[in-house]
Amino acid sequence: MPTPADWIPFEWPSAWKDASLLKLLEPGPLNCLLLPPEAPAELRAAAEKRFECPAGIVWRKAGEMNWREPGAVIAIGDAVWPDLAQRSRENAGGLEAGPTGAPWLDANGWLIQMAHSRGGGRPVWVRSEPPEDAARLPVNAYLLGLHEACAYGAQRPVWLAPELAAGVASGSAAALGVWEKILAAARWQASRRVENAWAPFARLLVISDFTGPNEYNACEALNLAARRGLAFRIAEPGRFRPEQLGGMRAVLYVDAQPMAAPLAAAMQGFAERGGLVLAMKGPAEAFRNLMPAGETHARFELFQCGKGRVAVSRKEWDDQYLLAQDAHLLMSRRYDAVRLFNAGSLLSYHTAAPGGGRWLVHLLNYTRTAAAHQVSLQTWAPVKGARIYAAGEAGRAVEIHRETGRAEVYLPRIELYAAVELEIASHA
Amino acid sequence: MRKTCPGLTRRNFLNACAAWPVAGAAARPVSAAAPAAARVSVARCPDYGPALKPALGTMFDQLGGLGRLVRGRTVSIKINLTGYPTTRLGNTPAEHAQYTHPAVIGATVRLMGEAGARRIRIVEGCFSSDEPLAEFMLQLGWDPSHLLNAAPRVEMENTNTLGRGRRYARFTTPGGGLVFPGFDLNQAYEQCDVMVSLGKLKEHATCGVTLSMKNMFGATPLTIYGDHAGRDEPDENGVQGGRGTIMHSGLRQPARSAPQEKDPSSPRDDRWQMPRIVADLAVARPVHLAIIDGIHTMAGGEGPWSRGDLRPVRPGLLVAGLNAVSTDAVAAACMGFDPRAARGTAPFEGCDNTLLLAEQLGAGTADLGKIEVAGAAVRDAVFRFRG
Numbered sequence: 001m002p003t004p005a006d007w008i009p010f011e012w013p014s015a016w017k018d019a020s021l022l023k024l025l026e027p028g029p030l031n032c033l034l035l036p037p038e039a040p041a042e043l044r045a046a047a048e049k050r051f052e053c054p055a056g057i058v059w060r061k062a063g064e065m066n067w068r069e070p071g072a073v074i075a076i077g078d079a080v081w082p083d084l085a086q087r088s089r090e091n092a093g094g095l096e097a098g099p100t101g102a103p104w105l106d107a108n109g110w111l112i113q114m115a116h117s118r119g120g121g122r123p124v125w126v127r128s129e130p131p132e133d134a135a136r137l138p139v140n141a142y143l144l145g146l147h148e149a150c151a152y153g154a155q156r157p158v159w160l161a162p163e164l165a166a167g168v169a170s171g172s173a174a175a176l177g178v179w180e181k182i183l184a185a186a187r188w189q190a191s192r193r194v195e196n197a198w199a200p201f202a203r204l205l206v207i208s209d210f211t212g213p214n215e216y217n218a219c220e221a222l223n224l225a226a227r228r229g230l231a232f233r234i235a236e237p238g239r240f241r242p243e244q245l246g247g248m249r250a251v252l253y254v255d256a257q258p259m260a261a262p263l264a265a266a267m268q269g270f271a272e273r274g275g276l277v278l279a280m281k282g283p284a285e286a287f288r289n290l291m292p293a294g295e296t297h298a299r300f301e302l303f304q305c306g307k308g309r310v311a312v313s314r315k316e317w318d319d320q321y322l323l324a325q326d327a328h329l330l331m332s333r334r335y336d337a338v339r340l341f342n343a344g345s346l347l348s349y350h351t352a353a354p355g356g357g358r359w360l361v362h363l364l365n366y367t368r369t370a371a372a373h374q375v376s377l378q379t380w381a382p383v384k385g386a387r388i389y390a391a392g393e394a395g396r397a398v399e400i401h402r403e404t405g406r407a408e409v410y411l412p413r414i415e416l417y418a419a420v421e422l423e424i425a426s427h428a
Numbered sequence: 429m430r431k432t433c434p435g436l437t438r439r440n441f442l443n444a445c446a447a448w449p450v451a452g453a454a455a456r457p458v459s460a461a462a463p464a465a466a467r468v469s470v471a472r473c474p475d476y477g478p479a480l481k482p483a484l485g486t487m488f489d490q491l492g493g494l495g496r497l498v499r500g501r502t503v504s505i506k507i508n509l510t511g512y513p514t515t516r517l518g519n520t521p522a523e524h525a526q527y528t529h530p531a532v533i534g535a536t537v538r539l540m541g542e543a544g545a546r547r548i549r550i551v552e553g554c555f556s557s558d559e560p561l562a563e564f565m566l567q568l569g570w571d572p573s574h575l576l577n578a579a580p581r582v583e584m585e586n587t588n589t590l591g592r593g594r595r596y597a598r599f600t601t602p603g604g605g606l607v608f609p610g611f612d613l614n615q616a617y618e619q620c621d622v623m624v625s626l627g628k629l630k631e632h633a634t635c636g637v638t639l640s641m642k643n644m645f646g647a648t649p650l651t652i653y654g655d656h657a658g659r660d661e662p663d664e665n666g667v668q669g670g671r672g673t674i675m676h677s678g679l680r681q682p683a684r685s686a687p688q689e690k691d692p693s694s695p696r697d698d699r700w701q702m703p704r705i706v707a708d709l710a711v712a713r714p715v716h717l718a719i720i721d722g723i724h725t726m727a728g729g730e731g732p733w734s735r736g737d738l739r740p741v742r743p744g745l746l747v748a749g750l751n752a753v754s755t756d757a758v759a760a761a762c763m764g765f766d767p768r769a770a771r772g773t774a775p776f777e778g779c780d781n782t783l784l785l786a787e788q789l790g791a792g793t794a795d796l797g798k799i800e801v802a803g804a805a806v807r808d809a810v811f812r813f814r815g
Contacts, residue, residue: 298664332563333563333567334571336566340514341516373516373518373732374518378569401519403521406569408519
């Protein structure tokens with residue numbers, strides 16, 4: 001029997017009353033059905049014979065989640081439909097753009113990363129309220145939602161708008177075509193589950209308890225860090241382990257409260273060994289032996305601490321965009337492991353295989369249409385080989401273009417999702 | 429080869445003198461720059477490899493020697509990093525298309541260091557950014573430490589803001605200017621003995637060509653001239669976007685603390701406005717040394733965002749001179765253009781000729797017949813950007 005980590009869930013449409021419709025699932029890979037409470041007994045019985053049908057899935061908003069609560073999965077019910085924020089606001093009668101002019105994106109990667117970190121290793125599922133125009137939802141909207149969750153090692157239960165569900169049930173060729181594409185994408189992602197579970201590769205550790213007054217700052221900082229391509233890992237003060245500092249160049253301690261003594265000691269040691277710690281004044285009072293660093297910064301006082309630095313915010317965080325930017329630049333882009341060119345509304349998520357010999361850079365296109373521009377991926381790491389896994393396709397080797405000190409891969413047009421696997425020559 | 433320097437008029441000489449800061453001017457008359465104001469050196473250089481530094485060294489020798497210009501002096505080098513650093517022409521790295529190549533920057537810095545420059549500051553008003561210039565370069569995948577270590581006392585500054593300074597430096601346009609009677613710029617453009625424009629060999633949508641003169645347009649700080657500039661005072665937090673609203677389109681004036689447009693009723697047309705602003709800058713903040721990287725570049729426009737037949741090209745050329753107008757004239761000729769072409773003629777099909785406007789302001793001559801060319805002859809160096 002598959003374990004919860006193997007479940008690939010499907011939200012059984014409430015209008016599907018007939019058990020014969022279960023045959024639609026026969027090609028797989030959907031193996032877990034979320035049956036509506038009103039599902040007929042005959043249907044339920046037939047489904048339970050062939051599929052996992054967990055009854056205890058409780059969907060909660062991320063802000064209301066009890067992360068320690070026992071359960072088969074972490075089920076977050078207030079994720080967003082991945083999309084250009086501008087498009088969704090236009091539909092709602094408004095517009096939004098980022099401070100740099102780059103479009104805001106409605107994306108869930110940061111949320112899934114946080115859930116993985118706080119959920120203690122349990123599988124993470126996300127879902128969203130149906131969009132306003134669900135009846136006209138294009139197939140790529142379904143597929144992007146599926147690919148986004150899988151890229152971050154999570155699941156978004158396959159959901160069908162009522163109109164689409166009716167079409168599938170009635171055998172409409174158009175509806176069945178959409179259904180087949182969804183199943184094919186789910187099948188393809190299921191074949192990538194091992195790689196999708198690789199851990200994030202990052203040089204920045206964001207520490208927060210994500211509760212009370214800290215929640216907004218921490219969540220927005222993660223969201224905006226992801227948008228600017230700043231890779232991060234996450235830790236909680238109460239569950240911090242010193243080994244979480246391995247490979248890190250900087251720590252962003254988001255919370256306003258003082259650090260507990262063991263965490264403060266770890267931060268002190270991290271800075272003294274050459275790391276950078278960013279914190280507000282209160283928590284920064286824990287640091288000892290600080291010397292003015294002789295650098296000026298509009299929003300931080302900078303101190304030398306052993307071989308490293310401590311950046312103390314002049315005031316409480318009130319602009320998370322600037323907070324993410326400051327964390328990135330004070331740490332330095334020198335530590336960006338990969339860079340993208342002409343990426344537009346592509347978001348990347350960088351992971352590494354256990355041992356570090358292989359990197360995987362997930363690329364998600366929130367426009368849902370193949371970009372007109374050619375996109376390049378660059379790294380300073382010594383790369384031996386590169387393969388690309390475009391959605392629905394077998395992996396294939398891609399040429400590495402080398403210039404002094406850097407290697408580049410020229411990417412094909414990415415409509416929704418692709419992953420670039422890099423084989424790293426030395427990763428000790 | 430002509431041995432005279434007809435481009436050196438009294439007006440040119442005075443303009444060149446005005447470029448030196450007060451203290452520097454008192455200590456060091458501009459003997460190095462002014463007599464050879466119209467001499468321009470052209471060199472063929474196929475790539476950014478080992479041949480680059482010797483080629484540049486020879487060019488500087490042909491201009492009278494770098495030591496005469498920079499020894500014991502502070503140098504500011506304005507480079508060209510136009511547009512977002514992550515924007516490429518296809519897969520072509522920006523330094524092979526729209527940006528000054530770091531190898532040219534590095535070789536120039538190294539040669540200046542060897543020639544005894546006291547301090548070298550690499551400057552640029554990075555597009556839509558108040559980030560440190562080094563971080564902007566890192567976003568490109570460049571390692572700025574290679575440039576910072578190319579000579580003793582090398583610094584970098586993004587001049588979109590006050591940066592290290594406490595006030596903006598006022599540069600007055602001699603004669604009142606065509607659009608702006610003056611400009612307020614970051615102090616890096618004032619606190620230097622030698623101003624270098626290190627541009628790229630490209631066409632330009634609103635100026636016809638972007639060479640060493642148009643490169644200096646990026647010196648205007650976004651806090652005053654940017655799309656989100658302050659209304660009354662520079663807005664040090666307003667560094668977003670480009671310079672389209674004020675400088676290209678004239679939809680509003682710069683921050684009131686800076687010199688305002690002479691005639692806000694003049695055409696609100698960037699092809700009228702931009703060539704004149706560039707010409708104003710050429711006399712308000714003249715350069716002592718113009719260097720143009722035309723080894724690898726792009727044709728059809730100034731960046732990947734341009735409209736037209738955009739393509740990466742490899743002219744394999746370097747052009748340098750002590751007068752920006754003359755240097756740009758020779759560079760335009762090397763691109764296959766008539767540097768004195770009238771509006772309506774390539775590359776000035778839709779705009780006024782920036783070179784002639786600058787010439788009219790006394791910034792130098794664009795007349796090839798009056799310019800002494802050293803190194804490769806123009807006729808042998810021509811790489812046609814059109815046709």
